[in-house]
Amino acid sequence: MAKICQVSGKRANNAKFIRNRHSQGWKYKAPRRNRIQDANLQTVRVQTPSGRVTLTVSTDVLKSPKFNAVLCGLKPFPKAWLKKPGYGI
Numbered sequence: 001m002a003k004i005c006q007v008s009g010k011r012a013n014n015a016k017f018i019r020n021r022h023s024q025g026w027k028y029k030a031p032r033r034n035r036i037q038d039a040n041l042q043t044v045r046v047q048t049p050s051g052r053v054t055l056t057v058s059t060d061v062l063k064s065p066k067f068n069a070v071l072c073g074l075k076p077f078p079k080a081w082l083k084k085p086g087y088g089i
Contacts, residue, residue: 003039004056005061007057008058013036016034019031
């Protein structure tokens, strides 16, 4: 399964791994290697009117008031959450 939030679409980010060597000047300049910063995703089981749905959600979305309003029943469930995820990669 792809490491993508099903609600917000948040995904991995490219970054550099920098190791600082503090000696010998330019000869040992800090090497930089590519790495990936994955999104902090959690699996959440949500009770909907049609049954239970498992969502992969980022922690930013979990803490948001809009997502909690949907879970509490103050707002209706979006239909995109009720079907299987299509990541479109």
